[in-house]
Amino acid sequence: MANTDGFPPVDVSDTGEEYLFEFDLPGLKLDDLQISRDDATLYLEGERPTRRCGGQSLRSERPAGVFARRLPQPADACADEIHAILQDGVLELHVPRRLPPDENGRSNIIPFKETHYEHTHS
Numbered sequence: 001m002a003n004t005d006g007f008p009p010v011d012v013s014d015t016g017e018e019y020l021f022e023f024d025l026p027g028l029k030l031d032d033l034q035i036s037r038d039d040a041t042l043y044l045e046g047e048r049p050t051r052r053c054g055g056q057s058l059r060s061e062r063p064a065g066v067f068a069r070r071l072p073q074p075a076d077a078c079a080d081e082i083h084a085i086l087q088d089g090v091l092e093l094h095v096p097r098r099l100p101p102d103e104n105g106r107s108n109i110i111p112f113k114e115t116h117y118e119h120t121h122s
Helices: none
Strands: 010-014 018-024 033-037 041-048 065-072 083-087 090-096
Touching: 010 065, 041 090
Parallel strands: none
Antiparallel strands: 010 018, 018 090, 033 041, 041 065, 083 090
């Protein structure tokens, strides 16, 4: 892939308690991905294999190959507490927000709650 700026596609939302990064990654497993971060950036790297059943390709629209996404993190993101879930071809990265500093100047982290990540299908 020559230009990986837009692959995989991502939606980023702010739930108030956390930042949620949702990547479309059909056909990949969590073991196929490398997720890392520094103080200001979230990194997602991996490789999507080419799938061919033989014969001459008549159309190829599904991107394949090595990819890398680099996304800035908001200043109040707590990157030490990232939780990754890959289900039904969607990778969810849950990044908690730090609470505003208390009267002693300490910034707390909103704790991870497993039940917060239940999804309903409509």
